[in-house]
Amino acid sequence: MPALKTLLKSSLLVGVIIFASYASAQSPSYGPDITLAAAKKLAAAALAEAQKNKWNVAIAIVDNHGALVYYERMDDTQSASPVIAIEKARSAAMFRRPTRAMEDTVNKGRTSFLGIPLATPIAGGLPIVIGGKIAGAIGVSGVTSDQDEQVAKAGLEGLK
Numbered sequence: 001m002p003a004l005k006t007l008l009k010s011s012l013l014v015g016v017i018i019f020a021s022y023a024s025a026q027s028p029s030y031g032p033d034i035t036l037a038a039a040k041k042l043a044a045a046a047l048a049e050a051q052k053n054k055w056n057v058a059i060a061i062v063d064n065h066g067a068l069v070y071y072e073r074m075d076d077t078q079s080a081s082p083v084i085a086i087e088k089a090r091s092a093a094m095f096r097r098p099t100r101a102m103e104d105t106v107n108k109g110r111t112s113f114l115g116i117p118l119a120t121p122i123a124g125g126l127p128i129v130i131g132g133k134i135a136g137a138i139g140v141s142g143v144t145s146d147q148d149e150q151v152a153k154a155g156l157e158g159l160k
Contacts, residue, residue, distance in 0.1 A: 027096035031133025033063035038159060039070035042128065042138060045158020047072060049151045050142075057142030057151055058085040064134050066090035066118075074142070081141035088125030088148070089139030094118055096134050099125035100149060124148030126156060 034042075039061040050057045051074075058081040061070040066089070073082055088099050095102065102121035105113045113121060123145035128136045138155050140148040 027127075028129055028132055028134050030064045030096075031131060031135055033065075034061065034069055034128055034130070034136035036069060038128075038130070039136070042155040042159050043070055043072050046138065046140060046151045046155030047074070048158075049154030050074060050140075053147070053150075055143045055147055055151065057140050057148065058082045059151070059155070060085040060089040060139045061128075061136060062086070062089040062093050062139070063136045064093050066094045066137075069136060077142045084120070084122070084141035085124070085139040085148075087120040087139065088122060088141060089137045090125075091118060091120040092125035092127050092137035092139065093134065096127055098127065098149075099123055099139075100145075103145070124152055126152045128156065128159070130159070 043059050043061055046059050056074045056077040058073040058077050059071070060068060063069050068086060091099050091102065099120055100123035102113065102119055103123050106121045113119065124141055125137055125139040127134050128138060138152045140151045142148065
């Protein structure tokens with residue numbers, strides 16, 4: 001039995017290492033964290049998109065380590081959305097990829113992905129890339145995942 005436990009732990013470790021190396025090979029490197037001023041500008045553009053469509057959402061901006069930098073919640077946003085927006089942003093920053101890519105992985109049958117800690121495989125989280133480097137991420141929640149992602153994309157456009 002101890003040999004089986006050791007084998008299972010080793011297999012898990014190898015899987016994590018392979019996933020981590022795949023993730024880093026496919027994504028930009030981390031750069032300096034997003035500034036508060038840039039986060040506010042990004043959130044304002046996202047908020048404008050949500051207001052234009054009459055969508056009540058929560059918007060979270062995190063640094064490249066997943067720590068919250070800026071947060072805004074529109075009135076009458078569903079109660080679960082604040083937590084979901086933050087987690088979408090954290091996942092996008094920490095895994096250096098849109099959360100839609102994680103959702104697609106699960107939808108293609110790789111349900112074991114659901115066991116990865118800190119991964120939120122629901123569209124609406126996007127990395128913030130400044131100067132070719134990850135500076136953080138934006139996460140949006142409150143409407144459908146596609147609409148959340150639309151609001152997040154509008155936020156990123158506001159940085160250009």
